[in-house]
Amino acid sequence: xxxxxxxxxxxxxxxxxxxxxxxxxxxxxxxxxxxxxxxxxxxxxxxxxxxxxxxxxxxxxxxxxxxxxxxxxxxxxxxxxxxxxxxxxxxx
Numbered sequence: 365x366x367x368x369x370x371x372x373x374x375x376x377x378x379x380x381x382x383x384x385x386x387x388x389x390x391x392x393x394x395x396x397x398x399x400x401x402x403x404x405x406x407x408x409x410x411x412x413x414x415x416x417x418x419x420x421x422x423x424x425x426x427x428x429x430x431x432x433x434x435x436x437x438x439x440x441x442x443x444x445x446x447x448x449x450x451x452x453x454x455x456x
Contacts, residue, residue: 367394369428371449375400375419382412398442399423 366376376393379402383390389405400423402416427434427446434446 368400371427371429371431372400372423374431375422379416379419395428398436398444
């Protein structure tokens with residue numbers, strides 16, 4: 365269901381939990397162009413979609429690998445990483 369690094373779990377898990385409680389299907393959660401994309405069914409309350417939008421926005425300042433503060437990095441794929449994880453990715 366989720367196709368992203370573990371650092372974004374703190375952004376996606378509240379959405380999944382809320383959807384499970386409300387009976388709203390989670391269609392897909394993934395990384396795309398350095399940001400989180402959350403696709404939900406259409407039968408939920410407006411606040412749920414607003415929360416999903418907010419989590420997508422926060423993903424651009426959250427390292428996808430570790431969850432610390434990060435920013436989008438270019439180099440082939442666009443990934444949102446902190447400085448430490450960016451150095452590890454460069455060296456791999």
